[in-house]
Amino acid sequence: MVVSTGRVVGSWHAAWLRVEGSWAWYRRYWKSNLYSSGLQPLLFLVAMGLGFGSQVRAGPATGGLPYLQYIAPALLVSAAMQNAVGESTYPVLSGFKWQKDYLAVTATPISPGQLLGGHFLWVALRLSLASAVYALIAVPFGGWLNAGAVVVVLVGVGTGLACAAPVTAFAASTYDEGVRFNALFRFVVMPMTLFAGTFFPIGQIPLALRWLAWISPLWHGNQLARGATLGGVPGWEMLGHVAFLLALFAVGAYFARRSFYRRLVV
Structure with a gap:
């Protein structure tokens, strides 16, 4: 029997209750997410880093490093971006339209803003787990040059959240x-994965189209990840990349919050 305490839970506690609900679901269905969370980036690492990478000579384009070590940090960030977008599209729409669990949650003292905070916390935890697993698996393959891989995990989570916020607002x-x-997956996520510096430097892209990579959050995440583990990125550029990702998250979270309140407050 549940006994009411007569108190409204705090914002962080309310958001965490949503995370606990997501975790209860994930424990039952984690196998269905195994491919996208862990196996997909690992297969890319093996195919591109070891397979295709064996045909790529270390040179200026790779910073004088083996191709495997060049793409390993970017593949982590790319996978985090894709997972974040996946968690912020159909699951969010389902909360409003199909399962309507968002309506059930906000029928309690939990507000739409707290619900949104719980969503972002859950995305951060999912990305942290998937990124950490990838980082550990990449070790025996020789994917990491140094302990900067720990920072790359944080970069992956940050880049994923920067993408999750505007996509959540969109959903x-x-x-x-x-x-x-x-259209989002076909014309935004896939081109961003291929042409935002994950597999080759954006300097290979014609200058007239290079601005598309510059405004891509994935390119900023890739630069941060490679700067953390491979070096070669000045400190002021690193701060600029961080500022871009923070600004994107803040703007996306603002519009997501507006949409949550518009649909959930009667």
Whole structure:
């Protein structure tokens, strides 16, 4: 029997209750997420780093390092970005439209803002777990040059959250069956994965199109990750990349919060 304490839970506690609910679901269905969380980036590492990478000579484009070590940090960040987008599209829309668990949660003293905070906390935990697993698995493959891999995990989580915030706002403002998510994955996520410096320096992209990489959060995350483990990125540039990701998260979270309140407050 649950006994009421007569007190409204605090903001952090309320957000954490949402995380506990997500964890209860994840413990039952984690196997269905195993490929995207751990196996997919590992397969990319093996295929591109060891397979294709064996044909790539170390040179100026890779900073004089083996191709495996060049792409290992970027693959972690790329996987974190894709997982964050995945967690912030259909699961968010489902909370409003299909399962409607968001409506059930906000029928309690938990506010839409606290619910949104719980969502971001859960995304951060999911990304932390997946990134840590990838970082450990990459060790025996020789993917890391030094202990900067620990910082790369944090960069992956930060980049993922910077992508999750605007995508959550996008999902929260979606009222159809999520058809426009297909365009998001096809015309934003996939090109960003291929042309934001994950597999080759963006200097290989024509200058007229290079600005698309500059405004990509994944490129900023890749630069931070490579700067942390490979070096070669000045400190002021690192601060600029961090500022871009923080600004993107702040703007996305603001609009996501507006959409959450608009749909959940009657």
